[in-house]
Amino acid sequence: MTVTVRSNELKASLKAMSALIDTIRIDPDDNGWYMHAMSSDKTMMVDARIPDVSFEEYEKWEPFTVSIKDMLDPLAKASDTTKVDISTGRLRMRTGRVSFIRPLQGTKDPAPRFPNLELDTECIVDVDIVADILSVMSGDPKFKACRFTQSAEDLKMEIFEDESDLGEVMRIPKADCVMLSGEGVARYSMHAMAQILKSVPKGTEVDMLFSTSKPMMVSYSIGDTAVRFMLAPQWEDTEDE
Secondary structure, three states, X not given: OEEEEEHHHHHHHXXXXXXXXXXXXXXXEXXXXXXXXXXXXXXXXXXXXXXXXXXXXXXXXXXXXXXXHHHHHHHOOOOOOOEEEEEOOEEEEEEOOEEEEEEOOOEOOOOXXXXXXXXXXXXXXXXXXXXXXXXXXXXXXXXEEEEEEEOOOEEEEEEEEOOEEEEEEEEEEHHHOOEEXXXXXXXXXXXXXXXXXHOXXXXXXXXXXXXXXXXXXXXXEEOOEEEXXXXXXXXXXXXXX
């Protein structure tokens, strides 16, 4: 069985997942492809939904797990309009008269799905604003974590070096957000957050939800494809809260 999809949405969603993930499970169902995975250290989950309308030809088949690199490497050379044929055993691209075939080594190993969490805060903002702030803070490897504090007025981010609070605060005011609601405080890996946001196309609105001492969910859309990340919190210093 084979499906045919244009490379743009497939390439973009796989690139997003490749930030901190090596392999993904693909579950083709009646509504399209559901792709999901967990990082090796079990601190981050990611999923993406490519709906059936994104495929030129689509049929449902058995789930399988595959290396992101095996799929992404050939796609890196494809234009956005290149047609890609994918079956459970191979990936084939056609560009004019040239065909490229890459074997896909798949398994049926299970992968966890996103838990249903109720999160207290939501901030929708242009990714460029958040990415620019975090790129400054994540440029130095000694910066280990960032604490997010959201109120009705703004979203603040504080830098941590190991277990020391450096006290530096970056602030996104409510006026710069599409939506800002709820209150919460939680701390997350600086490196993981920077990698997630680097994968988001410039100019994209990103939706960030979290609660005190709970995971953060970061989601956005690429065309018809929906991508979500869930990142576990780190330890928190709450003496000054």
